[in-house]
Amino acid sequence: MILSRSQLRSYGLTFILFLIMMVMLGCAKSARRELPSAQESWQKALDLFERERYYSAQTLLKDIVLNYSGSSIIDSAQFYLARTSYELRDFIVAAEEFHRTGSLYPSSPLSGHASYYEALCNYQLSPQFALDQEYTNKAFDAFQRFLEDYPNHVLADSAYKYIGLCREKLARKEYAAADLYFTLGEYASAVLYSDQLLTDYYDTSFSESAQFLKSRSYFELKNWTRAKHELDTYLSKYEHGKHRARAEMMLARVNGNLAAKN
DSSP states (O other): OOOOHHHHHHHHHHHHHHHHHHHHHHHHHHHHHHSOOHHHHHHHHHHHHHTTOHHHHHHHHHHHHHHOTTSTTHHHHHHHHHHHHHHTTOHHHHHHHHHHHHHHOTTSTTHHHHHHHHHHHHHHTOOOTTSOOHHHHHHHHHHHHHHHHOTTOTTHHHHHHHHHHHHHHHHHHHHHHHHHHHHTTOHHHHHHHHHHHHHHOTTSTTHHHHHHHHHHHHHHTTOHHHHHHHHHHHHHHOTTOTTHHHHHHHHHHHHHHHHHHO
16 A cells, blocks of 8 residues: 555654654653652761761752652651751751641651750740840740650750750849849839749749849838848848848848837
């Protein structure tokens, strides 16, 4: 059978399209074969992380999180993605990534670690005591949530330590304000801030000085009855207190003024 020119052209075009499709299919299969598995990428990322090549590890981990969401190692990849940001001291991003780990994978064995590190990121962002303490309060709240959710976690003791450090810093800021008001002669305000410290941070190293400052403030206000009460409280509570000698001298003067009134 002799084919016409139009039939030959049609058959030729079909054959060319068939060849193109076969080449494309072969390339696709080859690309699929060359694409590393989630486990291979994870092992490489973990190796980079352990060698402290955090930027390179971060790139691989981002790829795993984006492309292998159904993998068995996805929670680990998300956690270590957060860890790379932490090690690179990008604490704001790290806190978000740790929070995402706990939110997306609450049943993961790493969810407790993620909760702890989220709190630790906020602690790392906490500035010196004289500045705004937003991140100190965030860290304090986050460590408390961690202990409520994971009371028997291996990092629980460390969380308690950081809670103590947060409270010390917040107490120091409160005491600095009370001391400043006392220096300025604003004794009523000094009493107010000392009282706040003694209520909120009674277990910190600043509580003794706050109690003594409160006593001194009432002394300067010539409120002898309250001054006596606060000095008696100081002397009974801090038997070996660093301000004891001064407190005893002040109490003697207060008692003298009260006796003179009577």
